Amino acid sequence: MYSKKTLQHFRSPHNYGEIKNADGVGEAGNIVCGDVMSLYLKMKKIGKKEPVIDQVKFKTYGCAAAIATSSAITDLVKGKTIGESLKISKNDIIDFLEGLPPIKIHCSILAIDALDEAIYQYLIDQKKPIPADLQKKHERITFSRNQIEERYKKWMTKK
């Protein structure tokens, strides 16, 4: 069911862990759905060039596909500028992993959401302008998070 590459990334994921003093942290997913992901970014500026993602790490609770897509996104964004990173789509992750089972496509969306959220927080902290697309994505992620929390409030807070 999983591709060889997905299994490789699940069994030996790249860049797991946390970054203290990260420049951007993005959270995506919800324990109700069984996936929770945090992505940490550390930026670096060399000379007059645009800053690039120098370090990236993840922490993920989820299935094998969630861990593999987390690992994949870290490989895909390392060394890229913010503009380049925002162009990465779920299909880039799926291609990178040489395919994902249809039922696991949502895991690639989880990774993209975490990346977008990390970049969003970085840009806000830097007081840089937020691209319209990113603003929209951030609002969608927040909206669906609130919706899930409202819907499963009783279950999540149960003693």
Added chain:
Amino acid sequence: MKKIYLDYAATTPVDPRVLKAMMPYFSDKFANTMSLHQMGQVASDAVENSRKIIASFIKAKPEEIYFTSSATESNNLALKGITFANREKGKNHVIISSIEHDCVLESSRWLARQGFKVDEINVDKYGFININQLKKLITSSTVLVSVIHGNNEIGTIQDIKTIGKICHQKGVYFHTDASQSLGKVNIDVEKMKIDLLTASSHKIYGPKGAAILYIKKGVIIEPIIHGGGHEKGLRSSTSNVPAIVGMGSAVEILYKESKQENEKQKKLRDMLINGILKNIKGTHLNGHPVNRLSNNANISFPSIEGESLLMELDFAGVEVSTGSACSSRNLMPSHVLMACGAKPQIAHGSIRLSVGRFTTEEEIHKAIKIFVKVVNKLKQYSPFKV
């Protein structure tokens, strides 16, 4: 590397003695039980012999045992057969528990779409049904109550005798799915006031493709498979003679060995449970600590999702099972654990381990070590600290 199979609740290997008993019925004594010639009689006698063995094991009469292809089919036949046979009498209400196997759950949902009313009985944190609620739910239009005997996920064994008594007093039919419990808990359909009971061959070291529905004498049910009139017209289909012979042989072994076997499995099960709970922080046993199937353990690992644990264990040589949400359409975890009130982290991080006839103490010791190693590995990626 030999794999450590801890998934006997999913299915069991065929016992070599069972296979030996089955062999003549593939090519040598292969005839159709409905054929009138002597060879047909040989096949028919073999089926009747199995029927007798199985009937006697649950204290039923041979003519009360009907062979089907699977527990799923038996459960479908029980629910649909009883409701359709009684719908003209204004009986349109079915009660099931909230922790039934999918085949009972889905059959009852189908019945609801056909216009029947279906109610679910709640369970407590251990998975025991609420007896008072059951009493209240039964009305004059109730026709059937169906409650699983030993739960397939968390192993909880229901007080079938009490449930049977209530149904008997209120005059409604009582069906129980005993797929997991046959051979692990003594069953006496007479004493337990059971009207219909499902049991399966491949959970007791028999082959896949044979199961029974016990139907108490006098209980009328409508067939759902029509045809040549096999099984007294209740379940047409050419009898799967080798599989039925295998199921008979498997039950014969239970007669002789189940008591000892259950003691052994209980010991191994507890060794496994205690080993994991003691060595891995934050783990939690689902179901009841004592009143559970002798081979079942269900454990939650709060910082790790079930599917990733299952996959990594598989690579490390341990085969287990999960009610993981991640492969289900709505991303919701096991309905059984949710019915028991498990919080999301507990429900998503659960694994079912089931020992069996061929499990050894050495395997359990090895499995515990592998669990510790695998959990420590996966914890490194988890945002949760426990």
